Amino acid sequence: MEQDNEKVYEKYYKEVFQYLFCLCHDKALAEDLTQETFICATFGINKFRNDCKMEVWLCQIAKNLWNKELKRQKKYVTVSMDSEIGEIGVSNSMEDEFIEREKRIELYKQIDKLDSPTKELMYLKLTTGFNFIEIGQVLGKSEPWTRVTYYRTKQKLIENIRKEEEENETK
Numbered sequence: 001m002e003q004d005n006e007k008v009y010e011k012y013y014k015e016v017f018q019y020l021f022c023l024c025h026d027k028a029l030a031e032d033l034t035q036e037t038f039i040c041a042t043f044g045i046n047k048f049r050n051d052c053k054m055e056v057w058l059c060q061i062a063k064n065l066w067n068k069e070l071k072r073q074k075k076y077v078t079v080s081m082d083s084e085i086g087e088i089g090v091s092n093s094m095e096d097e098f099i100e101r102e103k104r105i106e107l108y109k110q111i112d113k114l115d116s117p118t119k120e121l122m123y124l125k126l127t128t129g130f131n132f133i134e135i136g137q138v139l140g141k142s143e144p145w146t147r148v149t150y151y152r153t154k155q156k157l158i159e160n161i162r163k164e165e166e167e168n169e170t171k
Contacts, residue, residue, distance in 0.1 A: 009038050012055050015128045016062050022123035023066050033069065037062040056134045059124070063138060106164070110157050117141070118153050125150055 016037050021030035040061050041048075048057055111122045117139055124135045136146040 005038075005042050008041070008054065008058075012058050013038075015055050016058050018127040019059050019124060020062050020066060022127055023063075023120065024069070029069070033062060033065050036065050040065070052137045053134060055128070056130065056137045059128065059130075059138045063120070103161075106161055107157065110160050114153065118149055121146060121149055122153060122157075 013034065017030055017034045020033045020037075021027065024030055024033070037058055041058055044061075048054070052060075111119055114122065120139060121135060121141075124130055124138060128135075130138070132146040132150065133143045135141075135150075136143045139146065141149075
């Protein structure tokens with residue numbers, strides 16, 4: 001049993017951590033909540049009904065723990081995003097890398113302005129690789145809602161970023 005827990009931890013740690021980091025923007029808190037997620041999963045494994053994938057179930061636990069943390073703090077945590085978001089990718093020059101980083105930061109700033117369910121949807125899609133059915137399960141929404149909301153939000157984000165770029169160019 002302990003080996004099974006270790007395998008689950010090793011296999012899903014990164015996805016759960018990235019999801020929580022996108023919600024809280026705090027590396028230490030995301031690490032703590034990730035650890036707590038796996039502890040809860042270990043004690044609650046008998047509640048896992050196999051009606052969704054293991055990583056979806058773990059993200060549901062993580063989301064519940066995040067909501068408890070928000071209630072405990074009685075406020076939303078906003079911390080500026082930095083390099084802990086993930087790899088930007090290999091680029092040809094430092095200038096390209098800087099531009100890609102700035103674009104990613106702008107994208108996450110725009111996402112952070114969204115309402116809570118839409119923000120969580122975008123973070124799940126960008127960081128976990130979940131499909132729309134799995135994201136719907138985590139959020140308690142239908143697959144059509146998840147799919148339509150994602151594509152509408154994606155278009156809106158593209159439009160907002162373009163507008164902001166145009167405004168910056170005219171300054």
